[in-house]
Amino acid sequence: MLYSEKVMDHFQNPRNVGKMDDADGIGEVGNAKCGDIMKMYIKVDDDGIISDVKFNTFGCGSAIASSSMATEMIKGKPIDEALELSNKAVVEALDGLPAYKLHCSVLAEEAVKAAVKDYYDKNDIEYDKAKFAEGDCPTCEE
Numbered sequence: 001m002l003y004s005e006k007v008m009d010h011f012q013n014p015r016n017v018g019k020m021d022d023a024d025g026i027g028e029v030g031n032a033k034c035g036d037i038m039k040m041y042i043k044v045d046d047d048g049i050i051s052d053v054k055f056n057t058f059g060c061g062s063a064i065a066s067s068s069m070a071t072e073m074i075k076g077k078p079i080d081e082a083l084e085l086s087n088k089a090v091v092e093a094l095d096g097l098p099a100y101k102l103h104c105s106v107l108a109e110e111a112v113k114a115a116v117k118d119y120y121d122k123n124d125i126e127y128d129k130a131k132f133a134e135g136d137c138p139t140c141e142e
């Protein structure tokens with residue numbers, strides 16, 4: 001079997017799909033390699049905890065599974081912790097992805113980071129810019 005049961009589960013029953021009208025942070029990213037796009041919405045409460053997450057993607061099954069898993073991993077967590085979420089952690093939580101599909105999980109990581117960055121920017125919160133450096137996709141040369 002090419003895909004793990006967890007990947008199939010999150011692909012067929014993705015969690016937290018949709019749009020959020022009152023989001024505190026929105027991130028939209030595209031994958032240069034395949035042209036897929038993803039939009040991530042976060043709601044942050046007064047204590048800096050991510051109280052709700054939603055995502056929409058025009059992407060492949062692995063991108064859907066990765067973002068679904070990513071939303072579950074950051075929901076209820078402090079926003080700073082969401083920033084630490086790596087595509088590697090998402091892939092591990094999914095019990096793996098085929099090597100040529102790893103770049104799809106990068107889309108999920110980048111969408112989360114973009115939403116966090118949007119939240120920081122909107123609220124004038126200082127952050128370490130190095131954390132948003134691009135180019136750590138394991139399979140993309142871009």
Ligand code: FES
Pocket residue numbers: 031034035036059060061062063103104107
């Ligand atoms: Fe584009 Fe998976 S092929 S995100």
